Amino acid sequence: MEKFTQLSGIAAPLPLVNVDTDMIIPKQFLKTIHRTGLGKNLFDEMRYDDKGNEIPDFVLNQPAYREAQILVTGDNFGCGSSREHAPWALEDFGIRCVIATSFADIFFNNCFKNGILPIALPEAERDMVMTDAEKGANARIEVDLVSQTITLSDGTTINFDVDPFRKHCLLNGLDDIGLTMEKVDAIAAFETQASSSRPWV
């Protein structure tokens, strides 16, 4: 997994609530057996018309936001299906950080497995970031995971919370499986105990 330490980039405003994973990456693109190449279909049904032409109004089609690395959005982002194709598509497009008022549980977990930092902010602070994002490409936003701060284009800083274990994994690009494999003795001991207490499992 790619490390996440610091990011300075353009933030795209997507002021919608309940953006679901079907919107982020529609089901027809889940037929792949690979993790890569999904960026071109990120937000496919909002981004392209029936003929596959770009819809100019959609934020990621606007010249200022085509290179966005941060997405600023509303409540319950990533709800619905557990498809990890959603963070894969964001990552493949180049988005490494999503800032919202709240996230759906499974999507939130999936982000951390893919080097994407999801940040939940109170509404007033999310609104400040949204206002800055709406200024376009000249307003670069800086996200620093080490100090847990967002710095807006006018120098205003906003602090954010992140789970310490997840922060550690993101900063070091750690693979969860490798970490758990080191606990194989504890797993084996659990299995021995469980097979006598619940043999039917």
Added chain:
Amino acid sequence: MSPKTLYDKIWDAHLVQEDEDGTSLIYIDRHLVHEVTSPQAFEGLRLTGRTVRAPDKTIAVPDHNVPTTEDRVNGITNPESRIQVEALDKNAKDFGIHYYPVSDVRQGIVHIIGPENGWTLPGMTIVCGDSHTATHGAFGSLAHGIGTSEVEHVLATQTLIQKKSKNMKVEITGQLSPGVTAKDIVLTIIGRTGTAGGTGYVIEYCGEAIRALSMEGRMTICNMAIEGGARAGLIAPDQTTFDYIKGREHAPKAEDWDAAVAWWQSLRSDDDAHWDKVVTIKGEEIAPVVTWGTSPEDVLPITAEVPSPEAFKGGKVGAAKRSLEYMGLQPGQKLTDVEIDTVFIGSCTNGRIEDLRAAAAVLKGHKVKPGLRAMVVPGSGLVRKQAEEEGLAEIFTEAGFEWRMAGCSMCLAMNPDQLSVGERCASTSNRNFEGRQGRGGRTHLMSPQMAAAAAITGRLTDVREMLSPEPEPA
């Protein structure tokens, strides 16, 4: 010992290790696998030279991509879908896990075949790369969806890194009125609490109206815990649960059965357990409902009118405007005036035998309105077989429904069963998101009875009118 909830008890029984900050390693008893969210996980195992730690606890089935027409025995024509199903065939064989291929009568939607074959048992931890894994919570097991990276983690270690969720109790008191089903209960809950109302929680559903439900109804409720935002939904096991499980292929037998039931009987929340959030709804207040918008929280009784966006607050005002435009509806329009093009009965929410019985009971002696497309997709090959034996298939086909093979089908439209732009569907599935059943398709979620009623009239319909017809004038 401090009082515990059912969730606390299952969590504690599966805790391998807990760090100081609460990050925990949880053992997984059953890992269900389907073709869409697993290929990259198996690829990961191959790349790192890892194996499946507990192949005997890992069960795979193709369901999302499979066509539901009978000619599927000749193979899948869509090349991408075929590659994904073939990848699962190969992964199941290479890693030695339990597998139900498309040709097996036990093939079906992963959340239907798990319980059906006795893999799902009370007190277990169950995961799958699919958000509707919450279904299995109906047995009093802790079951939830995971992403593909976590699928790989469970394959390799049979554990998951988790932090404990909070406890939420949803109590449905009293009794349901005629025409009201488990689907109406769960949609009503989501309508009240919202799609993020359960975020950060595991929900336990309880109360007299829940106790009275069959296992099929309980599965419908827990299935949609995810639409309410919760990690998982649970219902404490009882005699109804044990009766459902007994005798199933992979259920415990002989002395194991007695020991299992003894433990299962202890799986209930203590009376003085702590709840972080409590919601209580009177069963008598729940009406047959439908969704009007593009979020599962957009729920109203069938007797209501399409709401005005101005009736909402905050970001929901814009969301409701967008929904109504997408759905092609006007504020103030009566829901029962909304005409439909298609009816879909099936999915992991409502594709079980009881759902088909309920829909058939409404349909019996009636015809699907001419011009309507109507299909029934049983949740598994075994459900299909049983429905044929009970004469339900005949009722559906005589009414004008297509009688399909098992799979996820039009619930998410990854196979050829899709809506076209503007096509309006009365659907027993779980999500009414934009494009969910096909690009531009318009979904109204409802119970199997309500979908059957809509098939007859060609519009959203209050099934209660059909259950108790007006007496003939004297």
